[in-house]
Amino acid sequence: MSEMFRIAGKQPLLxxxxxxxxxxxxxxxLHGDQKVQAFLPNPGRLWEVLLPDTLIYxxxxxxxxxxxxxxxxxxxxxxxxxxxMLHTHKTNDVAAWLFDGGLVPGLENFRVVKxxxxxxxxxxxxxxxxxxxxxxxxxxxxxxxxxxxxxxxxAPSLRAVKHLQELCEINRKEMAAGILFIVQSGDPEFFIPDxxxxxxxxxxxxxxxxxxxxxxKLAVKxxxxxxxxxFSFSGEVREIPTPWNVVAQEAGExxxxxxxxxxxxxxxxxxxxxxxxxxxxxxTLQRSYAKGGASSRTITIRTQQNIEGMVKKQLSMxxxxxxxxxxxxxxxxxxxxxxxxSFVQFLIHTRIDRLEPMIPSNLFVRQ
Numbered sequence: 001m002s003e004m005f006r007i008a009g010k011q012p013l014l015x016x017x018x019x020x021x022x023x024x025x026x027x028x029x030l031h032g033d034q035k036v037q038a039f040l041p042n043p044g045r046l047w048e049v050l051l052p053d054t055l056i057y058x059x060x061x062x063x064x065x066x067x068x069x070x071x072x073x074x075x076x077x078x079x080x081x082x083x084x085m086l087h088t089h090k091t092n093d094v095a096a097w098l099f100d101g102g103l104v105p106g107l108e109n110f111r112v113v114k115x116x117x118x119x120x121x122x123x124x125x126x127x128x129x130x131x132x133x134x135x136x137x138x139x140x141x142x143x144x145x146x147x148x149x150x151x152x153x154x155a156p157s158l159r160a161v162k163h164l165q166e167l168c169e170i171n172r173k174e175m176a177a178g179i180l181f182i183v184q185s186g187d188p189e190f191f192i193p194d195x196x197x198x199x200x201x202x203x204x205x206x207x208x209x210x211x212x213x214x215x216x217k218l219a220v221k222x223x224x225x226x227x228x229x230x231f232s233f234s235g236e237v238r239e240i241p242t243p244w245n246v247v248a249q250e251a252g253e254x255x256x257x258x259x260x261x262x263x264x265x266x267x268x269x270x271x272x273x274x275x276x277x278x279x280x281x282x283x284t285l286q287r288s289y290a291k292g293g294a295s296s297r298t299i300t301i302r303t304q305q306n307i308e309g310m311v312k313k314q315l316s317m318x319x320x321x322x323x324x325x326x327x328x329x330x331x332x333x334x335x336x337x338x339x340x341x342s343f344v345q346f347l348i349h350t351r352i353d354r355l356e357p358m359i360p361s362n363l364f365v366r367q
Contacts, residue, residue, distance in 0.1 A: 005097050006232035007075055007090050008059045013230060018054040018077070021046075027074060029056055038072035042086045042141075044154045048344050049077050049084060049143060057083075057231065076231055081185040083227040084143055091141040091182050092125050094225065098237060099128050104180070104223070105239040110135065122166055124177075135176040135219065138163050142183045142191070142222070146352030150188035150222065150240070152181055156198045164201060168208050171218050178219025179205075183240065186226025190359060191242050195251035196302045196351045206247045243359045249304060250355065256301040256308050258315075259286060260337065261294040269333040270294075271315060272325075275308050285326050301350055314346050 016029035016036070027040050027050070038058050050056075055078040061071050076085045085091070096115065102108045109130040117127045117136060126137040144154040153160055164179070171177040181191060193202035208218040223237045255276045262269045272285060289296060301311065312329060316322055318340070319331040337343040 014058040037070040081187045095139040150183045151194035181222040183224040191222035258299040261289045271331040
């Protein structure tokens with residue numbers, strides 16, 4: 001086994017400045033004085049990563065498919081957490097390298113037998129074995145972090161839910177199975193399934209751990225990887241724990257929803273806030289925006305705490321002006337708040353960092 005894993009092999013990476021994301025799998029960036037497009041092999045939202053002027057790293061493909069629009073591929077980005085690897089297709093390579101090097105805690109004797117393994121109507125990433133027992137592994141890439149907590153997914157994923165359901169069934173009836181989350185930064189100390197973004201995935205993963213006997217419990221591991229600036233690492237990974245009590249405390253039915261509406265001809269973004277306890281008022285206001293031709297997006301904060309006042313206070317400090325419509329406070333932004341670093345940091349704090357005090361003290365370890 002090589003002592004160093006590097007995403008792009010021996011080929012150098014190119015630096016570029018992120019400009020825009022025209023669609024899920026394409027970014028526009030500035031490389032030197034040239035505006036170029038690059039393939040982004042990542043279906044996630046990446047709001048907290050792909051902010052304007054972010055430094056991103058590109059790989060120039062020597063044998064690019066002629067049907068592709070660009071010869072560049074995004075490998076990763078520089079964030080406040082250091083380099084974050086964004087190439088989801090390479091995450092399976094990372095996981096296979098870790099298994100074959102005996103670097104997966106608790107599964108040190110397991111090696112990769114086969115990749116892309118078919119079971120039923122799905123394909124799973126890895127089949128590993130210690131020579132006696134086999135285990136089916138699905139690999140997930142985690143790029144969403146707060147100060148100390150990593151969360152997955154960063155966008156709703158029906159595929160992830162389907163894989164989770166099937167893995168639980170396989171684990172009960174056929175063979176051992178598990179999910180390996182590769183956390184793409186060395187900073188996080190904990191991993192939590194993102195119940196704000198994908199409630200179904202988070203609660204199903206929770207039940208696979210809490211309501212199942214140890215002998216039939218799905219293997220769930222989160223390993224953090226600290227990348228260097230050339231997107232290499234020496235195999236020094238660490239498993240981080242999941243404080244399941246946080247899911248139990250916060251992943252309930254109560255939500256605070258941020259409705260973001262914008263009119264194409266106006267360019268302004270209107271945000272109003274609603275809790276799950278008063279849906280009728282918001283439905284009326286939302287219908288009025290829809291009739292006016294507004295496009296809308298909803299951002300959910302799932303919590304059992306009364307933080308609506310705090311959320312509104314924070315928005316009032318972040319927005320450009322505050323108005324009232326149908327007895328509801330409307331926070332107005334002159335541009336897309338999701339492209340403002342301050343707004344994205346507000347979301348990270350409210351959804352992720354706010355959970356830190358709920359983590360049991362015995363799970364904190366010295367780094």
